[in-house]
Amino acid sequence: xxxxxxxxxxxxxxxxxxxxxxxxxxxxxxxxxxxxxxxxxxxxxxxxxxxxxxxxxxxxxxxxxxxxxxxxxxxxxxxxxxxxxxxxxxxxxxxxxxxxxxxxxxxxxxxxxxxxxxxxxxxxxxxxxxxxxxxxxxxxxxxxxxxxxxxxxxxxxxxxxxxxxxxxxxxxxxxxxxxxxxxxxxxxxxxxxxxxxxxxxxxxxxxxxxxxxxxxxxxxxxxxxxxxxxxxxxxxxxxxxxxxxxxxxxxxxxxxxxxxxxxxxxxxxxxxxxxxxxxxxxxxxxxxxxxxxxxxxxxxxxxxxxxxxxxxxxxxxxxxxxxxxxxxxxxxxxxxxxxxxxxxxxxxxxxxxxxxxxxxxxxxxxxxxxxxxxxxxxxxxxxxxxxxxxxxxxxxxxxxxxxxxxxxxxxxxxxxxxxxxxxxxxxxxxxxxxxxxxxxxxxxxxxxxxxxxxxxxxxxxxxxxxxxxxxxxxxxx
Amino acid sequence: xxxxxxxxxxxxxxxxxxxxxxxxxxxxxxxxxxxxxxxxxxxxxxxxxxxxxxxxxxxxxxxxxxxxxxxxxxxxxxxxxxxxxxxxxxxxxxxxxxxxxxxxxxxxxxxxxxxxxxxxxxxxxxxxxxxxxxxxxxxxxxxxxxxxxxxxxxxxxxxxxxxxxxxxxxxxxxxxxxxxxxxxxxxxxxxxxxxxxxxxxxxxxxxxxxxxxxxxxxxxxxxxxxxxxxxxxxxxxxxxxxxxxxxxxxxxxxxxxxxxxxxxxxxxxxxxxxxxxxxxxxxxxxxxxxxxxxxxxxxxxxxxxxxxxxxxxxxxxxxxxxxxxxxxxxxxxxxxxxxxxxxxxxxxxxxxxxxxxxxxxxxxxxxxxxxxxxxxxxxxxxxxxxxxxxxxxxxxxxxxxxxxxxxxxxxxxxx
Numbered sequence: 001x002x003x004x005x006x007x008x009x010x011x012x013x014x015x016x017x018x019x020x021x022x023x024x025x026x027x028x029x030x031x032x033x034x035x036x037x038x039x040x041x042x043x044x045x046x047x048x049x050x051x052x053x054x055x056x057x058x059x060x061x062x063x064x065x066x067x068x069x070x071x072x073x074x075x076x077x078x079x080x081x082x083x084x085x086x087x088x089x090x091x092x093x094x095x096x097x098x099x100x101x102x103x104x105x106x107x108x109x110x111x112x113x114x115x116x117x118x119x120x121x122x123x124x125x126x127x128x129x130x131x132x133x134x135x136x137x138x139x140x141x142x143x144x145x146x147x148x149x150x151x152x153x154x155x156x157x158x159x160x161x162x163x164x165x166x167x168x169x170x171x172x173x174x175x176x177x178x179x180x181x182x183x184x185x186x187x188x189x190x191x192x193x194x195x196x197x198x199x200x201x202x203x204x205x206x207x208x209x210x211x212x213x214x215x216x217x218x219x220x221x222x223x224x225x226x227x228x229x230x231x232x233x234x235x236x237x238x239x240x241x242x243x244x245x246x247x248x249x250x251x252x253x254x255x256x257x258x259x260x261x262x263x264x265x266x267x268x269x270x271x272x273x274x275x276x277x278x279x280x281x282x283x284x285x286x287x288x289x290x291x292x293x294x295x296x297x298x299x300x301x302x303x304x305x306x307x308x309x310x311x312x313x314x315x316x317x318x319x320x321x322x323x324x325x326x327x328x329x330x331x332x333x334x335x336x337x338x339x340x341x342x343x344x345x346x347x348x349x350x351x352x353x354x355x356x357x358x359x360x361x362x363x364x365x366x367x368x369x370x371x372x373x374x375x376x377x378x379x380x381x382x383x384x385x386x387x388x389x390x391x392x393x394x395x396x397x398x399x400x401x402x403x404x405x406x407x408x409x410x411x412x413x414x415x416x417x418x419x420x421x422x423x424x425x426x427x428x429x430x431x432x433x434x435x436x437x438x439x440x441x442x443x444x445x446x447x448x449x450x451x452x453x454x455x456x457x458x459x460x461x462x463x464x465x466x467x468x469x470x471x472x473x474x475x476x477x
Numbered sequence: 478x479x480x481x482x483x484x485x486x487x488x489x490x491x492x493x494x495x496x497x498x499x500x501x502x503x504x505x506x507x508x509x510x511x512x513x514x515x516x517x518x519x520x521x522x523x524x525x526x527x528x529x530x531x532x533x534x535x536x537x538x539x540x541x542x543x544x545x546x547x548x549x550x551x552x553x554x555x556x557x558x559x560x561x562x563x564x565x566x567x568x569x570x571x572x573x574x575x576x577x578x579x580x581x582x583x584x585x586x587x588x589x590x591x592x593x594x595x596x597x598x599x600x601x602x603x604x605x606x607x608x609x610x611x612x613x614x615x616x617x618x619x620x621x622x623x624x625x626x627x628x629x630x631x632x633x634x635x636x637x638x639x640x641x642x643x644x645x646x647x648x649x650x651x652x653x654x655x656x657x658x659x660x661x662x663x664x665x666x667x668x669x670x671x672x673x674x675x676x677x678x679x680x681x682x683x684x685x686x687x688x689x690x691x692x693x694x695x696x697x698x699x700x701x702x703x704x705x706x707x708x709x710x711x712x713x714x715x716x717x718x719x720x721x722x723x724x725x726x727x728x729x730x731x732x733x734x735x736x737x738x739x740x741x742x743x744x745x746x747x748x749x750x751x752x753x754x755x756x757x758x759x760x761x762x763x764x765x766x767x768x769x770x771x772x773x774x775x776x777x778x779x780x781x782x783x784x785x786x787x788x789x790x791x792x793x794x795x796x797x798x799x800x801x802x803x804x805x806x807x808x809x810x811x812x813x814x815x816x817x818x819x820x821x822x823x824x825x826x827x828x829x830x831x832x833x834x835x836x837x838x839x840x841x842x843x844x845x846x847x848x849x850x851x852x853x854x855x856x857x858x859x860x861x862x863x864x865x866x867x868x869x870x871x872x873x874x875x876x877x878x879x880x881x882x883x884x885x886x887x888x889x890x891x892x
Contacts, residue, residue, distance in 0.1 A: 178818065178820075181767065181768045185817070186818070187816075188767055188817070188820075189822050189823070190765075190767050190822075193603070193823075197603050197605070198605075203601070203606055208853055324700045324701075325700060355647075358647040360647075365647060365648070366534075366604065366762075367604070368604070371648060374701070374704055376648075377704060377705070378648070378659045378661065379660075379661040379669075379711040379712035379715055380662045380664050380669055380712075381647075382709060383670065383716060384668065386671060390672045390673075394676055432694070432695075432699070435694055438687055438690045438691050439687070439691075441687075442683065459676075466674070466684055467687055467688060467691065470688055470691070471691055472691065472695040472699070472702070472706075472709075473695070473699075476701060
């Protein structure tokens, strides 16, 4: 109540009246003078922003640790994650015994990694690669998909050439884009085309002849039975050894030559820079920004680590215009909620929930991956997000979280204090006054809270958490 | 059947299965009504429905509507060609794939139009460019709004139907992109509802009231405010009606067990139940048959034909077939010559289907000329796809095709 009483009475009344009447125009005018200041963001907010973009958000007790490092060191720690021990995660995974030969087994295994890793950027980049260099359970087995996923994790910040050469021999990719069907004299163009259109340059930078010649260069890659699995191999006798003319160069090119020639093309670095900037910074990166990150890629032999580090250190990354400029993907939404809640338990519901939200892991809608951005949000996916939040918050037998670690000890003095602390955890405290007032009203009077805070939290507190996970602001990144 | 007024009332008072926002609802109605006054093309003025079935991946047109007298066809497809005796003949040159027997029964009833050789100049062989071209009706890729978006503007139509446009799938199809209020997109209709707090009704009611206020209070210029508000509004209204539809509909026929048939059954329920469906959009994927095509493609065509036939049988029995039109499209056909993987690579022109009692049955356009291919070994087109759009816009939806498509195209005598 203290906080409430500090506000001018006139304003409080106005808010209550407006909300009841739903007079949107007046509310907009009110909102305009009370919204988050656009001039600058405080450090704590920026660190939460950093860890949401470079990871999946922060557990309640983590923000101070990251903030105390300072920005440059925090970015160093994020990108040099191989120096960060991940024992807790490995121990947790060992407990779960997921069956990695089933679609849901591999989905849960990865979700647990994302939710509990101490190396958030490693998993975030793995998600980036899964969305860019797509493959799907539609054509590959769960074991093959998880091997691809491990490949992305092992090379998450490697050079792009290494990643592309590896993915060209990846069993799941070879199935997904028919590389295994690509034969001398009968090239299958699927992989060659998508490599250039979707993975490296974009349309307009190559011809149909280049597609065919590249397909010839990829002949000789085959799948071989190895125990119960298939492995890939390059068989020179099955390779088209004739001369190929590709993007203006002529020679007896093989798979790796094609990748090398593509990386020399002027279109490639800006293409990849744009993908990275859209993933980490803004849906509309300026040409200058693209140029800057493209230059980094070109100067460092396409080091993804160098590019991502540059991106996280960009002044533009910290500007208010970047804040909440992205829409959370379903994985970011759900894993973020689990992480921020510090929730544990049975996550069996999560793969299906993500599918309903529009992101069926290991099964992107097509080779272009998830289109992302505003396409994440429609009435169906919005309902699915809120229903997943409902499961997290109200299925106490399935998912557990502890209000004391969420709110910090000692507990807040009153329900308004609970709202304020939750606002810190879930929306960086960046909540406009009308929103905060509605949540205060929902929290109700202090008497019930004072009688038994724990009982109150288990009832009202859970409803509040649901509302935070449902907030318009919470869908943004 | 519910009258529109009853429907409207039901959705406003029904709190049990979802949140309802009477104030916002009223505002959306006004906006929709205002739009209707100022904009010419509006599907909502008519009692007609257009169902779009997207065959995603590039349907092999030559193995769908088969030139079974063409020596070139059999020469180019040594393992994939459909033998003349298996083809279901339509005339002395063309016939349907044997898996399309159900669709052929609609042909026999005079309810199937086939437009052959549909494409456009300088075709793109990229799935995504080609899909964008079809969905924006712009081969230059300069437009970003979908060709149907103008028709579906407004969350509800002028009669108050939040389900006047429904897309089934995970994301909004670019063809419907992006009116200020995105139409409902459903991955699973049964789960298209806001779940209650299992702990108590009163907790559910309290949090849904707060939720409504929180979205009302999130106003521009806050980031994505218009989109978030519109999405929440649309979800709240449409989910209530959707659950009514699902619990009340009794189809007249038994539909096949495919997700395409499930989707068409839902559309039938919306049409027959008077929920005001004007545009329904559904995707059948898997047509990118680069390898081992034969069985897979046959299965896809059977899925398509059987589902469409069941849909019309159901609507016929309910008395709504006359006002419902189905149109298929695919981003391209496939290469004339099969590849070494017993599949086909990306091609160009292909046939599409327009189905319903409202259409004049027949074959339109030009059968493919396999003797006159382009430099990539692909078919040349005979009918610009935008002519098909113009035909459907003018002849079926009574919209102004030039206003929607930005230029005028010759129309086909389909209606």
